[in-house]
Amino acid sequence: MDSRTIIGIDVSKNKLNVAITRDLQVIQEFVVPSDLIGFGQLKRTMMACDSTPEIVFEATGVYSRRLEYFLQQNHLDYHILNPLAAKNRIATGTRARKNDKRDAQRLAISEYTEQLEAFALTYKQDPIYRELTDMNRFYDQLNEDKKRARNRAHRVLQLTFASFSESKDGFNFDNKISWKMLALFPHAQLVRNISDLNELQDKILAAHFKGISPKRAHEYAHKLWKLAAKNADGSPVTSDNTRQTKTLAEQVLALMEQEEDQVKRMTELGKCLPEYTLLQTIPGFGASTTIRLISELGDIRRFKTRQQLNSFIGIDLTEMDSGDHQSVRHITKHGNPHARRILYWTIILMINPKMADSHIRDGYQKRRGDGPKKPLIVKEMDHLIKTILYLVKTNQPYSYELAPQRK
Numbered sequence: 001m002d003s004r005t006i007i008g009i010d011v012s013k014n015k016l017n018v019a020i021t022r023d024l025q026v027i028q029e030f031v032v033p034s035d036l037i038g039f040g041q042l043k044r045t046m047m048a049c050d051s052t053p054e055i056v057f058e059a060t061g062v063y064s065r066r067l068e069y070f071l072q073q074n075h076l077d078y079h080i081l082n083p084l085a086a087k088n089r090i091a092t093g094t095r096a097r098k099n100d101k102r103d104a105q106r107l108a109i110s111e112y113t114e115q116l117e118a119f120a121l122t123y124k125q126d127p128i129y130r131e132l133t134d135m136n137r138f139y140d141q142l143n144e145d146k147k148r149a150r151n152r153a154h155r156v157l158q159l160t161f162a163s164f165s166e167s168k169d170g171f172n173f174d175n176k177i178s179w180k181m182l183a184l185f186p187h188a189q190l191v192r193n194i195s196d197l198n199e200l201q202d203k204i205l206a207a208h209f210k211g212i213s214p215k216r217a218h219e220y221a222h223k224l225w226k227l228a229a230k231n232a233d234g235s236p237v238t239s240d241n242t243r244q245t246k247t248l249a250e251q252v253l254a255l256m257e258q259e260e261d262q263v264k265r266m267t268e269l270g271k272c273l274p275e276y277t278l279l280q281t282i283p284g285f286g287a288s289t290t291i292r293l294i295s296e297l298g299d300i301r302r303f304k305t306r307q308q309l310n311s312f313i314g315i316d317l318t319e320m321d322s323g324d325h326q327s328v329r330h331i332t333k334h335g336n337p338h339a340r341r342i343l344y345w346t347i348i349l350m351i352n353p354k355m356a357d358s359h360i361r362d363g364y365q366k367r368r369g370d371g372p373k374k375p376l377i378v379k380e381m382d383h384l385i386k387t388i389l390y391l392v393k394t395n396q397p398y399s400y401e402l403a404p405q406r407k
Contacts, residue, residue, distance in 0.1 A: 002051075006055075015031055020053070026109075039066075055079065060083070064080070125299040128272075139263065156241050160186055160241050161182070162231060179253045283398075293346070363383060
């Protein structure tokens with residue numbers, strides 16, 4: 001067997017702990033800063049090795065991204081471990097003596113047994129996928145900010161215009177126009193101060209909201225008139241709560257627009273990818289869902305099996321059976337939570353009776369009386385992943401007639 005030189009790197013915020021091993025023996029250890037000077041020193045050390053070294057390190061978010069980018073720019077192959085795989089390797093032995101130095105050693109030495117042949121990057125993703133991932137993570141941050149602003153607005157709204165969002169006759173806050181109306185009339189008294197319905201309609205038209213015709217403005221004016229008339233105020237119109245309601249409504253609107261702009265930028269970047277068109281042939285896959293799912297899954301062609309993709313997403317099942325004991329199986333949730341969330345809500349959309357026919361909806365309808373709803377959705381996520389992988393690898397559009405029949 002040929003001699004192997006493996007370099008294990010423990011990546012932290014400001015430094016790299018490096019352990020160079022040859023045939024299961026540590027021959028050199030050092031620490032370098034996690035900057036261009038340290039990366040340069042690491043490269044020179046690698047070039048001085050007798051044989052081409054193999055590099056292994058753990059994915060530690062933004063910190064390991066700098067090292068990964070440097071290795072890519074210098075055309076150096078590496079093996080990057082997901083945090084769970086790295087944890088399992090490092091955990092071998094006692095955890096009482098865990099430190100960065102020992103972690104680097106364990107990553108290198110375990111590579112000999114876990115990766116029997118020299119690892120090389122056999123499939124390199126287009127940089128577009130990495131850029132899309134970063135863009136989608138920012139979209140998720142905007143979405144979280146929007147949720148917080150919405151919750152705060154709902155709280156203060158109980159003091160200024162509680163009937164505005166009532167379940168039966170109120171405004172639907174999933175629509176931008178509802179937030180625009182709230183920003184225009186953050187307190188019920190502002191509506192009641194207008195004595196004429198036509199004057200209220202004119203005020204709405206004067207705001208120049210996009211897509212608001214005189215007829216639609218009249219409908220909104222009538223709706224606001226009725227809601228304001230029955231509202232029980234919790235604070236006077238002069239209260240600072242009125243200003244807070246207006247400010248929060250404007251924040252939600254701004255975040256909604258930023259989300260839309262981010263999806264447009266993602267679409268513009270990723271529409272050249274062949275799977276962008278293919279996935280939209282699946283019922284329930286709109287442009288936004290498609291580009292966001294691609295951004296989280298990356299280049300699906302790098303996965304050889306559905307099981308690998310399931311593990312990446314985190315819907316592979318746990319198994320803890322022993323003797324006569326059989327445990328209840330649950331998904332591991334060790335994978336990508338962003339992709340898992342997108343897939344979950346995509347299934348919710350696909351099983352809607354109003355959606356076009358698909359084998360996913362057929363499978364759910366046949367089993368929906370067998371037990372709880374959520375496990376059935378997870379099962380359909382698995383079938384959807386299988387379909388996506390097949391379509392992308394064979395470069396075929398979705399066909400309901402050719403889809404496998406579910407028993």
